[in-house]
Amino acid sequence: MNTSALKRFRETLAGGRAVYGLWVTLESPSVTEMAVALGLDWVVIDAEHGHLDWSEIVAHLRAAVRGDTVVLVRLADLDRGLVKRALDLGADGVVIPWVETEEQLRRAVAFARYPPEGCRGIGAERATGWGECMAEHTAEANDSVLVVPIIETVVAPDEVERMTRVDGVEVFFFGPADFSSNAGFRGQWEGPGVARLLLGLKDVVRASGKHCGVLAASDPNVSERLEQGFRMLGLGIDGSLLLRSLHASLAAVGRDRKIRSGLRIED
Known part of the structure; x- marks a missing residue:
């Protein structure tokens, strides 16, 4: 830690x-190493979606050891064993998806x-050297660990005000795409009415003295989210940022095109 x-x-x-960071989904720990070298405030290693296994996750954690970047692991689910394992490997905290109730957050x-x-449980793993x-680690871990819930379903809004009262939670992250899908607008980043609803929830969280985070959809969107009051700002997902750069370069030589579903190559 x-x-x-x-x-x-x-x-x-x-x-x-604001604290600025990167969502990491690619296998290479060089991605995290570059983020640390550039001085990003945080990275989230995504163990919910994609295919990262635990050996790859710990490689990302090791890539940050000489820096001053907070490294969090997004888990696949709210599961005691997954939380324990991520923290035992040395993560600074966990990101929990699909949090809908105060009781889930307390757990x-x-x-x-x-x-x-x-x-x-206490283990003789990387976190404890x-x-x-x-003794040193266990004395400071409870006060240091970050637990970041993601609000991403239409059930959660009714519970958000109660969630803000949970001790040990300082930042609430929002997932616009999953929220939109849950609201009946699958495949949209922010479906009709979703943007307004999330901004209202952001105001509830901020009124409690806590902070809100979100992934930006573009470079201009980073500034927009900052003006809206979000303070844990994701500059993007590693794969998406790579694609954004590739599209720009391909467009410059007249070769740009979109990736097709199923990764088919078609003219």
């Missing part, structure tokens, strides 16, 4: 400034904390 990076992350947010926090505040710094 990178306590100095976590401290800086929190101080930046407390000062009303997520409990899974991420050692007793008596929670129910996280393979057991050699167990």
